[in-house]
Amino acid sequence: MESKALLIKQQIKKQFKSIRQFSIAVNIPYSTITVALDKGDRGIDTMAYGTVITICKKLGIDPIDFLPQNQNNGMLLPQEKRLLLYYSELNGKGKSRIFEQIEDMRELEKYRENSK
Numbered sequence: 001m002e003s004k005a006l007l008i009k010q011q012i013k014k015q016f017k018s019i020r021q022f023s024i025a026v027n028i029p030y031s032t033i034t035v036a037l038d039k040g041d042r043g044i045d046t047m048a049y050g051t052v053i054t055i056c057k058k059l060g061i062d063p064i065d066f067l068p069q070n071q072n073n074g075m076l077l078p079q080e081k082r083l084l085l086y087y088s089e090l091n092g093k094g095k096s097r098i099f100e101q102i103e104d105m106r107e108l109e110k111y112r113e114n115s116k
Contacts, residue, residue, distance in 0.1 A: 003040055004045075005044050008037065008055060008056075011060070019034060022058070026058045028054065028055070032051070053088065063088075064084055
């Protein structure tokens with residue numbers, strides 16, 4: 001599998017005239033993007049997740065598996081990917097609350113996968 005940074009760089013070059021033009025389009029400093037891409041996956045992985053999501057949305061790349069959004073690799077269902085995306089946009093308090101709600105729902109038989 002190609003690196004995340006390489007996939008992002010390829011999509012930027014494919015869809016925009018330059019990295020600078022892309023940085024203007026997504027309102028992310030040029031230096032932030034170039035430093036992250038130059039560091040490879042380590043640069044992408046240390047970037048704020050909200051920034052990665054902004055980049056991926058603009059390029060049409062899935063922020064979970066870094067595949068084009070119209071390509072289904074069979075690993076996650078679309079609603080599972082959407083759930084992860086929404087979860088990633090929450091702060092710590094929101095994430096804790098989601099876990100509380102999921103744990104409560106798991107205890108109720110009517111919400112379990114194996115219920116009748």
